[in-house]
Each structure stands twice: as C-alpha cells, then as structure tokens.
Amino acid sequence: MRRSLFEKVWDAHVVEELPGGNALVFMDLVVAHEITTPPGAIAIERDFGDALYDAGRIVAMLDHVAPAKDTATALQAQTVRTWAKRHGIRFHDIGDNGICHVLVPERGYVTPGMTVCCGDSHTCTLGAFGAFALGIGTTAQAGAMLSGCLILQRPKVMRVEVTGALPADATAKDLALTVIATIGFRGGTGYVLEYTGSAIRALSMEQRMTLCNMAIEAGATTGIVAADATTAAYLAATPSAPASWTAQAADDGAEYAATVTIDATTIAPVVSWGTNPGECVPITGRVPDDADAASLAYMDLRPGQPVRSIEIDQAFIGSCTNARIGDLRAAADVLRGRRVAVPTIVTPGSQAVRRQAEREGLHDVFQDAGALWTHSSCGPCLGMSMGVLAPGMRCVSSSNRNFPGRMGEGGRVHLAAPAVVAASAILGRLASPSEIAAASSPLVPA
Amino acid sequence: MIVEGAVLAIPRANIDTDQIIPARYLTRIDAAGMGEHCFDGLPDCTALLASRPGASVLVTGENFGCGSSREHAAWALTGRGFRAVIAPSFARIFLENAYTNALVPIALPQPVVDELARADRIAIDVAAQTLRADGGEPIGFELDPLRKQFVLGGGFLPYLAAKIPSVRAWEAAR
Ligand code: SF4
Numbered sequence: 001m002r003r004s005l006f007e008k009v010w011d012a013h014v015v016e017e018l019p020g021g022n023a024l025v026f027m028d029l030v031v032a033h034e035i036t037t038p039p040g041a042i043a044i045e046r047d048f049g050d051a052l053y054d055a056g057r058i059v060a061m062l063d064h065v066a067p068a069k070d071t072a073t074a075l076q077a078q079t080v081r082t083w084a085k086r087h088g089i090r091f092h093d094i095g096d097n098g099i100c101h102v103l104v105p106e107r108g109y110v111t112p113g114m115t116v117c118c119g120d121s122h123t124c125t126l127g128a129f130g131a132f133a134l135g136i137g138t139t140a141q142a143g144a145m146l147s148g149c150l151i152l153q154r155p156k157v158m159r160v161e162v163t164g165a166l167p168a169d170a171t172a173k174d175l176a177l178t179v180i181a182t183i184g185f186r187g188g189t190g191y192v193l194e195y196t197g198s199a200i201r202a203l204s205m206e207q208r209m210t211l212c213n214m215a216i217e218a219g220a221t222t223g224i225v226a227a228d229a230t231t232a233a234y235l236a237a238t239p240s241a242p243a244s245w246t247a248q249a250a251d252d253g254a255e256y257a258a259t260v261t262i263d264a265t266t267i268a269p270v271v272s273w274g275t276n277p278g279e280c281v282p283i284t285g286r287v288p289d290d291a292d293a294a295s296l297a298y299m300d301l302r303p304g305q306p307v308r309s310i311e312i313d314q315a316f317i318g319s320c321t322n323a324r325i326g327d328l329r330a331a332a333d334v335l336r337g338r339r340v341a342v343p344t345i346v347t348p349g350s351q352a353v354r355r356q357a358e359r360e361g362l363h364d365v366f367q368d369a370g371a372l373w374t375h376s377s378c379g380p381c382l383g384m385s386m387g388v389l390a391p392g393m394r395c396v397s398s399s400n401r402n403f404p405g406r407m408g409e410g411g412r413v414h415l416a417a418p419a420v421v422a423a424s425a426i427l428g429r430l431a432s433p434s435e436i437a438a439a440s441s442p443l444v445p446a
Numbered sequence: 447m448i449v450e451g452a453v454l455a456i457p458r459a460n461i462d463t464d465q466i467i468p469a470r471y472l473t474r475i476d477a478a479g480m481g482e483h484c485f486d487g488l489p490d491c492t493a494l495l496a497s498r499p500g501a502s503v504l505v506t507g508e509n510f511g512c513g514s515s516r517e518h519a520a521w522a523l524t525g526r527g528f529r530a531v532i533a534p535s536f537a538r539i540f541l542e543n544a545y546t547n548a549l550v551p552i553a554l555p556q557p558v559v560d561e562l563a564r565a566d567r568i569a570i571d572v573a574a575q576t577l578r579a580d581g582g583e584p585i586g587f588e589l590d591p592l593r594k595q596f597v598l599g600g601g602f603l604p605y606l607a608a609k610i611p612s613v614r615a616w617e618a619a620r
Contacts, residue, residue, distance in 0.1 A: 020591035038475035072473035137517035137543035
C-alpha cells in the first residue's frame with residue numbers, strides 16, 4: 001500500500017490496536033512545562049510509586065510564566081524543578097529556557113520520524129521536522145510519562161499542496177493564516193495536515209515551524225512536512241546535532257482523505273480582524289461585509305471598514321509562532337531607525353534566540369525604537385504575565401490566537417506576521433511594512 | 447450510569463478553552479477550584495450563566511473546546527457540576543480530556559442539538575447511549591467504545607499502567 005508520510009510515522013509507533021479504532025501509540029519524546037505538567041506528575045507519584053516509563057524520554061522547561069510572577073506560579077515552577085531533578089529529567093531552568101516549541105527544536109531534541117507529545121496544543125509546531133507531534137491534556141501526558149504511550153484515534157490525512165513560490169512580502173505566517181481561512185477554522189478537525197509542494201520545500205525550518213504551529217488553529221491534530229536537506233542542515237547546527245535519523249517521504253501515489261491546493265503566488269500579508277484565526281483578510285483589505293456579528297461586536301468593528309484604519313493600543317512580537325531569530329530580524333528591519341507609536345513588547349522565543357539577537361545588535365534596534373526588549377517567556381500571548389491587555393485594549397500580535405480574552409479579559413487581538421506588527425507599532429494602526437518602506441524619511445531623527 | 451439534570455444552553459459555535467477557563471486561573475498544581483471560574487472568559491454571559499444554577503447538562507455549538515489543550519477546561523466544567531456536554535462537534539483534545547474526566551461528550555447533528563437546547567431537563571443513560579429530553583422519546587448517540595469505559599469506571603491511568611509490560615516488549619523488539 002502506498003502511504004502518506006504521516007501514516008509511515010504512525011505505523012512505526014503503533015504498539016497495539018485497541019477497541020473502537022483506537023491505538024496505543026509509542027511516544028519517543030514527552031515535553032513538559034510548568035502549567036500543565038504538575039497535576040500529572042503528582043498523580044504518578046501518588047498512585048504509581050513515582051515510576052516513569054523512561055525519564056530519558058522526557059524534557060522539561062519553564063516557559064509560560066518564567067520566571068514565576070507570584071507564589072502560585074513559583075509553586076508550579078518548583079514542582080517541575082524538583083520532579084525533574086528527582087528523576088534526572090533534562091531540565092531547562094530560567095536563564096537556559098525558552099518556549100517549549102522553540103527550545104525543543106533548537107536543541108536538536110526532535111528528529112524526523114519521531115513521535116512527540118506535550119500538554120500544549122502548539123506541539124504541532126514540531127511536525128516541521130517530519131515528526132508526528134501533538135498536543136494533549138494533562139492526564140494523557142501523565143499516561144505517556146507512565147506508560148510511554150498515548151491512546152489515539154488514527155487521524156485522517158489531508159494533503160495541503162502549496163504550489164509556486166511565496167511573493168517577497170508574504171511570510172509563513174501569512175501562509176498559515178491563509179491555510180486556515182481556506183480549509184476553515186475547524187476544517188482540519190480529525191486530520192493531520194501533510195504540507196507539500198514547491199512553496200513548502202522552499203521554506204526554512206523556522207518558517208516550516210511557523211506554518212505547522214498553526215495547524216491546531218484549523219482544528220487539525222497536527223501538521224507535518226517531509227524532512228529534506230534543509231532539515232538536515234538545521235539539525236546539524238543544533239547543540240546535540242543528532243546523527244542518526246532517516247528522512248521519510250510520502251510514497252508517490254499515496255492516497256489522502258482530502259486534498260487542498262493553494263497557489264503561493266496569491267498569498268499576501270494578512271491580518272486577523274475577528275475572534276478566531278480563520279477570520280483574516282489581506283492587510284490592504286476590509287472587514288468582510290458578511291462578518292460574524294458576535295466577532296464584530298467583540299472586536300468593536302464594522303463591516304467594510306478598511307483594516308488599515310484600525311488603531312491599536314499595543315504591539316507584541318513574540319510567541320512560539322513568530323519569535324525565532326528570523327522573525328526578530330524581520331521585525332528589526334522594519335523598526336530600524338524608526339520609533340514606535342504604541343507600547344511594544346518584543347519577547348524572544350528562547351534565551352538562545354535572545355542571545356543570538358543581541359550578538360546581532362537587534363536588541364539595540366528594538367530599544368532605540370522605544371520597544372520593550374524582554375527575556376524569553378510565553379508572556380502576554382496567553383494573558384498570564386508581561387503585558388496582559390486591559391479590557392477594550394487592542395493589540396496587534398505575532399502570536400497565534402485571537403480568541404476573546406486570550407491576551408487579557410476584554411482584550412482584542414489582531415494576528416499578523418512580525419513585520420506587519422512592527423509596521424503597525426510605528427504607525428499606531430494596522431499597517432503594511434510597505435507603508436514604512438515607502439516613507440520618504442526616517443520617522444525619527446538619526 | 448444515568449446523568450440527569452437541568453440544561454444550560456449556550457448556542458454559540460467555537461467556544462474555546464480560554465473562554466471556558468481563562469489562563470489567569472491556570473496557576474495551580476492540582477485541579478481544585480476551577481469550577482468557580484467556569485466560563486469566566488465567555489463574553490456577555492453573566493445573566494445566562496446565573497439563569498440556570500445547578501445545571502448539569504451543557505448544550506452548545508459546534509467545535510466546542512477548541513484552542514488550548516488545557517485540561518483545566520474539563521476540570522472547570524465538572525467542578526461547576528456539569529456531567530455531560532452536547533454539541534454538534536468537539537475539538538480533539540477537549541474530547542479526549544472530557545472522556546478522561548467522566549464528562550460525557552455527546553455529538554449530535556445540529557438540528558437535534560437545537561431541539562435539545564430548548565429542553566428544561568435531560569436524562570442520559572450512558573451505558574445504553576440514549577438520552578431523553580423532558581421525558582420525550584429516546585435519542586441514541588455514539589461514544590468511543592474504549593473511552594466510554596473510562597467514563598463509566600474511571601481507570602484511564604491504570605489501563606495504561608497495565609500496558610507497560612507489552613510496551614516494554616514492543617520497544618525492546620523495535
Ligand atoms: S507562546 Fe503562546 S501559544 Fe505558544 S506555547 Fe506559549 S502560551 Fe502557548
């Protein structure tokens with residue numbers, strides 16, 4: 001039988017078929033962070049003699065609220081810290097940490113053909129490496145730490161072929177949002193999105209991660225991209241430089257439950273106007289005439305309004321979607337020599353990214369522009385710390401979710417690529433980077 | 447197992463887990479206290495939520511539980527007294543979390559859900575996979591046959607623990 005890439009990885013990890021179309025699927029790596037891990041770790045300690053299937057298959061870090069902001073989050077961090085130490089689990093404490101979906105690949109912990117799970121929905125990011133990587137709940141994660149396995153329904157596979165090449169001003173974020181708008185905000189439910197085509201092969205690993213990161217925003221179990229020379233080069237440059245892995249690809253003529261084709265040449269910079277990531281339009285466009293009434297009311301917008309007329313109160317460049325070095329370079333290129341008009345927070349995806357950015361002087365670019373340059377954390381992406389929105393505040397963000405209240409109670413979020421966020425920060429309204437490039441003189445004296 | 451109780455209908459699609467339990471409450475190392483904050487992130491719903499105190503069956507829109515993987519959403523719902531959720535569809539991770547927390551996830555076609563949203567009380571026979579709204583005709587529904595066991599008898603982690611020897615054997619032969 002001719003198989004998709006996903007099916008090959010899946011088949012190689014099925015320990016046992018279970019009733020009702022379920023399977024016991026072996027997990028090569030379990031990623032653990034401080035928000036979702038403690039209850040599961042405590043349950044294993046209490047009910048199963050603290051026995052882990054294989055502590056060597058776990059990697060843990062502090063990322064969501066790091067360093068801790070209060071007693072409760074300090075207790076979460078300390079619980080993971082002591083648990084990791086007790087079991088000899090690889091652990092990345094503050095200073096050496098990063099957002100899990102940024103840190104795990106940059107350290108070389110994920111290789112093609114692996115299975116990875118984490119109590120975090122954006123684990124799908126790691127599908128960029130040709131791995132089967134998925135988010136799960138706390139109890140399922142505990143099950144994987146206890147038994148090495150998840151119980152899963154075998155997902156269907158949707159082939160998402162992206163032909164042609166992305167235009168110079170379009171990014172992987174724009175492609176990710178366009179995929180969601182194309183298949184629908186819940187159109188990927190029950191599927192793995194297998195990305196293929198010339199535009200995908202041309203993406204860097206960072207861009208593939210941005211694309212796969214948002215597979216969950218279409219409801220998909222995960223996204224996956226076949227490993228190639230780009231993958232090999234990335235892995236060879238990681239600290240652990242994993243030597244042994246085999247690149248797999250879909251068989252020619254593999255059958256897919258669904259197929260979608262997107263012409264990359266039609267992709268333009270987009271921005272979300274509504275309350276889910278599927279509600280987006282080109283930055284040059286308008287709020288749709290048939291826009292959902294509840295989304296409009298929450299966002300305080302009217303149909304037909306040009307999105308570039310929408311004024312913002314804050315800008316955020318960060319998150320597991322768009323806070324890698326390439327993202328920071330793209331934002332810095334727009335901000336260099338300019339001044340931001342609204343409070344702007346730049347939060348690198350990991351401490352390693354932070355240090356690389358500083359070696360390149362990007363921290364000076366951001367701070368010269370008047371932005372706040374922070375240590376790595378999830379920060380305001382999930383409205384827990386470091387820039388939570390006040391009710392009614394409007395933020396343009398390089399993150400992945402614009403749900404009501406996501407970045408703070410009553411806060412409004414517009415999702416966009418880092419360069420769009422930077423341009424918007426300068427102009428104080430949603431803006432295209434081309435508007436900045438077109439400005440005849442720098443907006444600040446040199 | 448019979449789940450019987452008052453209905454709370456929230457006829458909205460795409461209620462994500464941030465709306466069920468906002469991240470500002472995700473600061474505990476256990477599942478306690480989440481019920482108090484159930485639906486704190488749902489805009490304009492204070493009156494709606496207050497109108498049905500003690501409801502144990504939630505009837506809602508498609509793609510319920512999308513977004514964040516946080517199991518806190520299931521803990522918030524069960525902590526608030528919900529024992530079943532009826533919707534046209536669920537997001538995958540929420541569905542898995544519902545089963546492991548004995549929150550019965552019932553997917554039915556939109557017209558049936560619309561009908562059930564008007565009911566005062568619903569009685570659900572989980573083992574038989576049927577429900578009745580206000581004493582009406584029984585309506586059948588599907589459940590994952592394996593995960594149904596975890597709803598009826600708990601034991602998700604013990605089930606996996608019992609698999610460890612065969613997992614080790616599989617890994618050794620890999
Ligand atoms: S950056 Fe945001 S989306 Fe990514 S893991 Fe952190 S909280 Fe989740």
